[in-house]
Amino acid sequence: MRALRDLTAQITRDYDRKRSLDDISTIMAHRIGVGESALQVAEWFREHGPDWIGTRSMPYTFIITRLGLIEQALPLTVKSPHARKWNRSAVGIGVVGDFRETEPSNAQTASFIVLCARLQDRLGRQLTVIGHTDVKDSTRDPSKVCPGRLFPLSSLREVSYSMGQIIC
Numbered sequence: 709m710r711a712l713r714d715l716t717a718q719i720t721r722d723y724d725r726k727r728s729l730d731d732i733s734t735i736m737a738h739r740i741g742v743g744e745s746a747l748q749v750a751e752w753f754r755e756h757g758p759d760w761i762g763t764r765s766m767p768y769t770f771i772i773t774r775l776g777l778i779e780q781a782l783p784l785t786v787k788s789p790h791a792r793k794w795n796r797s798a799v800g801i802g803v804v805g806d807f808r809e810t811e812p813s814n815a816q817t818a819s820f821i822v823l824c825a826r827l828q829d830r831l832g833r834q835l836t837v838i839g840h841t842d843v844k845d846s847t848r849d850p851s852k853v854c855p856g857r858l859f860p861l862s863s864l865r866e867v868s869y870s871m872g873q874i875i876c
């Protein structure tokens with residue numbers, strides 16, 4: 709069975725910025741290729757982050773591995789540097805792979821839906837589900853494409869929204 713693995717104690721740093729749960733309105737999908745796990749991705753940004761994003765902080769609140777394991781890298785109350793003006797309002801989910809070139813695995817898309825549903829339950833409201841470069845002011849690189857056209861965001865968004873309407 710897939711489980712959510714909590715790595716927040718290992719990855720969170722005292723220089724990370726904070727936000728409140730009320731700030732969160734959005735779930736933002738990213739592709740990530742600098743590691744296969746939350747610990748590897750966090751380590752990469754600790755080393756290379758200052759050159760790439762100007763900080764050593766972990767950009768993604770969650771990582772979904774190729775096998776579909778959901779890893780929590782940061783508490784929801786950390787405002788992480790994943791999408792410039794969207795850092796405060798969006799929870800960043802880094803999905804391991806390059807979806808400009810390949811589709812995510814079925815396990816990854818299933819986990820993405822589960823995670824969206826869980827976040828909406830946790831916050832008690834519907835969250836907007838978007839891709840990193842679907843919106844303005846989310847990156848310095850105008851040619852960036854993230855997570856990529858092979859990531860089936862519109863169907864995942866629809867399933868996530870309908871799951872948010874289940875009354876239990």
Ligand SMILES: [Zn+2]
Binds near residue numbers: 737738739840
């Ligand atoms: Zn991205």
